[in-house]
Amino acid sequence: MEDSQTHTHTNARDRAVGSARGEIRTAAELAVGECGVVCGVDVGAIELERLQMMGLCLGRRVRVVKAGDPMIVSVMGSRIALARALARRIVLNLQQAPCRSAAAQARE
Amino acid sequence: MTLKSTSRTDFSLPQHPRHRSGAGQPCIALAGNPNAGKTTLFNRLTGYRARTANFPGTTVEHRLGGAVIAGRAVRLLDLPGLYGLGGGTPEERAASAALRGELAGVPRPRAVLVVLDATNLSRNLYLAGQVRELGLPVVVALNMIDLARREGLEVDADALAGELGVPVVAVSARTGEGLEALRAALGRMVDVGDAGEGGEGGARGASALPRALAACASCAGCPHQARFDWAEGVEQRVARGGRHLSRRRSERIDRVLTHPMAGLGIFAAVMAALFVAIFALAEHPMQWGEQGVAATAGWADEALPEGFVSSLLVDGVIGGVGAVLVFLPQICILFFVLTLLEDTGYLARAVFVMDRLMRRVGLPGRAFVPMLSAHACAIPAIMSSRVIEDRRDRLVTILILPLLTCSARLPVYAMVTALLFAGDPVTGGLVFAGAYALGVVAALGAAWVFKRTLLPGQSRPLVLELPDYRLPSLRTALLVTADRARLFLVKAGTIILLIAVALWALSNYPNLDDRQLDDRAPAAVAAELSQWRHEAERAVAAGEAGRAEVIEEQIEQRYRQLRIEHTIAGRVGRLAEPVFEPLGFTWQVNVGVLSSFAAREVVVSTLGVVYGVGEEAAEDATTFRQVLAAQKRPDGSPVFDLPTSLALLVFFVLAMQCLPTQVVARRETGSWKWPLLQLGYMTVLAYSGAWLTYQVASVLT
Ligand SMILES: Nc1nc2c(ncn2[C@@H]2O[C@H](COP(=O)(O)OP(=O)(O)OP(=O)(O)O)[C@@H](O)[C@H]2O)c(=O)[nH]1
Ligand SMILES: [Mg+2]
Numbered sequence: 001m002e003d004s005q006t007h008t009h010t011n012a013r014d015r016a017v018g019s020a021r022g023e024i025r026t027a028a029e030l031a032v033g034e035c036g037v038v039c040g041v042d043v044g045a046i047e048l049e050r051l052q053m054m055g056l057c058l059g060r061r062v063r064v065v066k067a068g069d070p071m072i073v074s075v076m077g078s079r080i081a082l083a084r085a086l087a088r089r090i091v092l093n094l095q096q097a098p099c100r101s102a103a104a105q106a107r108e
Numbered sequence: 109m110t111l112k113s114t115s116r117t118d119f120s121l122p123q124h125p126r127h128r129s130g131a132g133q134p135c136i137a138l139a140g141n142p143n144a145g146k147t148t149l150f151n152r153l154t155g156y157r158a159r160t161a162n163f164p165g166t167t168v169e170h171r172l173g174g175a176v177i178a179g180r181a182v183r184l185l186d187l188p189g190l191y192g193l194g195g196g197t198p199e200e201r202a203a204s205a206a207l208r209g210e211l212a213g214v215p216r217p218r219a220v221l222v223v224l225d226a227t228n229l230s231r232n233l234y235l236a237g238q239v240r241e242l243g244l245p246v247v248v249a250l251n252m253i254d255l256a257r258r259e260g261l262e263v264d265a266d267a268l269a270g271e272l273g274v275p276v277v278a279v280s281a282r283t284g285e286g287l288e289a290l291r292a293a294l295g296r297m298v299d300v301g302d303a304g305e306g307g308e309g310g311a312r313g314a315s316a317l318p319r320a321l322a323a324c325a326s327c328a329g330c331p332h333q334a335r336f337d338w339a340e341g342v343e344q345r346v347a348r349g350g351r352h353l354s355r356r357r358s359e360r361i362d363r364v365l366t367h368p369m370a371g372l373g374i375f376a377a378v379m380a381a382l383f384v385a386i387f388a389l390a391e392h393p394m395q396w397g398e399q400g401v402a403a404t405a406g407w408a409d410e411a412l413p414e415g416f417v418s419s420l421l422v423d424g425v426i427g428g429v430g431a432v433l434v435f436l437p438q439i440c441i442l443f444f445v446l447t448l449l450e451d452t453g454y455l456a457r458a459v460f461v462m463d464r465l466m467r468r469v470g471l472p473g474r475a476f477v478p479m480l481s482a483h484a485c486a487i488p489a490i491m492s493s494r495v496i497e498d499r500r501d502r503l504v505t506i507l508i509l510p511l512l513t514c515s516a517r518l519p520v521y522a523m524v525t526a527l528l529f530a531g532d533p534v535t536g537g538l539v540f541a542g543a544y545a546l547g548v549v550a551a552l553g554a555a556w557v558f559k560r561t562l563l564p565g566q567s568r569p570l571v572l573e574l575p576d577y578r579l580p581s582l583r584t585a586l587l588v589t590a591d592r593a594r595l596f597l598v599k600a601g602t603i604i605l606l607i608a609v610a611l612w613a614l615s616n617y618p619n620l621d622d623r624q625l626d627d628r629a630p631a632a633v634a635a636e637l638s639q640w641r642h643e644a645e646r647a648v649a650a651g652e653a654g655r656a657e658v659i660e661e662q663i664e665q666r667y668r669q670l671r672i673e674h675t676i677a678g679r680v681g682r683l684a685e686p687v688f689e690p691l692g693f694t695w696q697v698n699v700g701v702l703s704s705f706a707a708r709e710v711v712v713s714t715l716g717v718v719y720g721v722g723e724e725a726a727e728d729a730t731t732f733r734q735v736l737a738a739q740k741r742p743d744g745s746p747v748f749d750l751p752t753s754l755a756l757l758v759f760f761v762l763a764m765q766c767l768p769t770q771v772v773a774r775r776e777t778g779s780w781k782w783p784l785l786q787l788g789y790m791t792v793l794a795y796s797g798a799w800l801t802y803q804v805a806s807v808l809t
Binding site for chain 1 (some may be wrong): 174191192194228231234298332333336337339340355358362363366368456459460463464473568569570571572574575695782
């Protein structure tokens with residue numbers, strides 16, 4: 001798809017900008033195990049409602065469980081399978097949510 | 109339940125609620141996230157007395173059941189799972205409307221029982237917060253407490269009650285723990301509701317609103333944020349410990365099961381194993397069933413005097429209905445295993461791996477949910493396609509759903525595999541799986557074509573919760589199985605019985621005697637008959653009584669065939685001969701195919717009737733499949749050889765032969781245009797598919 005081509009470009013640019021600005025990235029760009037706090041969801045009204053009710057909503061902590069398409073994220077204690085097209089529209093702030101190490105999670 | 113909106117309730121044929129008694133009893137609605145255990149709890153509280161009911165004019169199936177709580181009769185309403193009250197899908201909107209008492213045909217709830225999954229409190233509390241604002245009295249069931257405890261998670265029910273301002277009872281719907289306390293709490297709630305007739309209860313609810321939520325109306329940005337903050341705060345205050353065990357276990361399993369390659373391979377293997385198991389496990393019960401039917405027919409034939417009544421009972425009723433009944437074990441096993449599988453949480457992963465495939469043909473991953481329940485029955489599947497928001501996606505899904513193998517096709521598949529591969533469960537299972545796969549491939553292919561021609565457009569992207577893996581509940585599986593068995597038996601006792609008797613009449617009248625048949629027999633047959641008579645006489649003259657008897661039997665058989673040929677059914681089947689000949693169908697098979705346009709499984713009983721299975725089974729206790737396997741064409745070759753049997757199988761995989769489905773498709777799409785298109789394209793597909801199969805198989809064998 002030509003579409004994915006443009007997206008790759010956008011993503012690459014975003015990443016460069018993100019690392020310069022600090023830690024703003026989309027959920028699609030996170031590696032497995034990385035976390036962030038949702039600071040923007042830019043999708044149509046129907047998807048927005050759906051995502052919000054499942055916890056993909058401003059201020060919630062998101063962790064990437066599996067990359068790819070569809071990908072899996074963990075939010076509000078449950079795992080959500082998410083089309084990559086949507087994950088690209090979910091903007092996360094990584095600084096606000098340092099991921100606890102696996103060891104810390106296990107201790108919990 | 110692992111998939112939102114493949115609610116168990118969806119697996120039943122729609123029925124009109126039989127008893128609307130108890131209309132004056134207070135109604136308590138169960139609300140909760142998908143998978144919180146509402147249905148399990150509902151079954152516990154109602155003592156499994158609930159019946160599936162489809163309320164006319166509504167989109168979704170709700171289950172209404174009676175229960176006795178604190179000495180008084182109440183009604184419980186089981187709703188589909190909800191993440192929140194503002195949900196966008198038609199199904200969620202209907203459930204919210206039911207909670208508000210705005211859904212036609214569903215009683216207005218007096219109180220709400222909110223079912224929370226204790227192992228996932230914060231997300232569940234979000235809905236609880238919304239429900240509280242409805243102003244109805246609320247009781248919270250803190251469910252899955254057994255699971256929480258096992259994983260070292262402590263939830264303080266009293267503290268939670270303090271936070272929410274409503275009674276909270278820790279329960280386990282699985283083990284039954286805490287149910288008495290829950291009943292008591294519900295009883296108090298209904299009494300309160302009684303005193304104030306809803307009005308006061310509403311006021312109580314509203315006045316107890318937590319301050320954080322009351323302030324939320326002024327929140328800017330995401331209106332949900334404050335509620336989620338509140339929910340997370342509450343969880344932190346009332347819960348200690350975590351469910352990291354099962355979460356990490358689930359994540360580890362998912363690494364394999366959602367893998368793009370391995371996941372798909374495992375999915376295929378699971379499905380294949382499922383069907384081999386069905387075929388292998390059902391083998392013995394089916395044999396017992398067949399023997400039972402044969403014995404009953406034999407007994408009835410002896411007990412009754414020869415004539416009209418005996419023929420009607422033995423051929424029409426026992427032959428027809430019995431032929432379908434023997435497939436009950438397979439249907440039960442299918443539902444049992446599917447329910448167990450669903451309960452583990454695997455099916456959500458199946459949706460996950462199927463999503464890529466689905467999107468390639470232009471359907472949203474969500475369409476897999478109705479496609480899954482279509483493997484039980486297309487009718488609830490068409491109704492559950494309401495989970496799809498986009499109209500085009502929905503129409504395409506509805507158009508293709510009847511291509512997926514529903515349980516009504518099982519008897520046909522079972523008959524064909526039994527005819528071809530009796531005593532070879534592996535090959536039989538593979539052919540079975542192949543028939544299912546053909547249905548899936550045809551459905552996806554048809555969707556691809558429709559999405560590129562009639563109904564173009566992008567599909568909606570996937571959003572789906574993947575629940576933790578759990579040990580399935582045997583009790584639930586048995587319950588679903590019993591429910592399906594009951595529906596199947598009801599159908600066999602009504603529709604199938606009626607059609608069997610009608611077909612018996614059509615295939616017995618006009619009942620010509622031998623002389624009349626002689627007059628009508630074509631010259632070749634007449635010559636053959638007289639030659640056989642000569643041979644028989646010569647055999648008698650030569651003292652070969654055995655040989656004479658064999659020839660006499662041959663003559664008798666030929667007359668029987670002639671007689672059926674001249675009945676109404678025979679003539680119709682003959683008329684259709686030029687149409688179905690290229691598929692290798694005989695006129696008897698044509699009668700079966702034509703009769704099955706009302707309901708698929710009827711073909712089996714029709715074949716039982718037109719081939720006189722009841723009668724022959726009565727005579728020498730041969731069973732259904734042996735009688736069919738022994739049928740010969742006029743040229744002496746077997747009727748059900750490989751090409752014809754496979755063509756018949758393919759025809760039934762692809763053909764639209766279900767009147768009720770078409771009626772529901774009309775209702776759901778709002779016009780006859782779509783069901784007619786459905787009938788048209790599926791018939792063309794079925795015919796060409798069967799033709800191709802017959803030609804290819806004929807060349808190869
Ligand atoms: N261990 C345990 N499992 C439970 C309990 N209650 C329900 N389950 C299981 O949780 C799963 C979901 O239960 P359901 O009753 O189908 O959930 P539901 O809320 O009706 O789900 P939807 O109809 O999709 O909204 C099933 O596998 C149940 O066996 C419980 O108290 N303890
Ligand atoms: Mg349910």
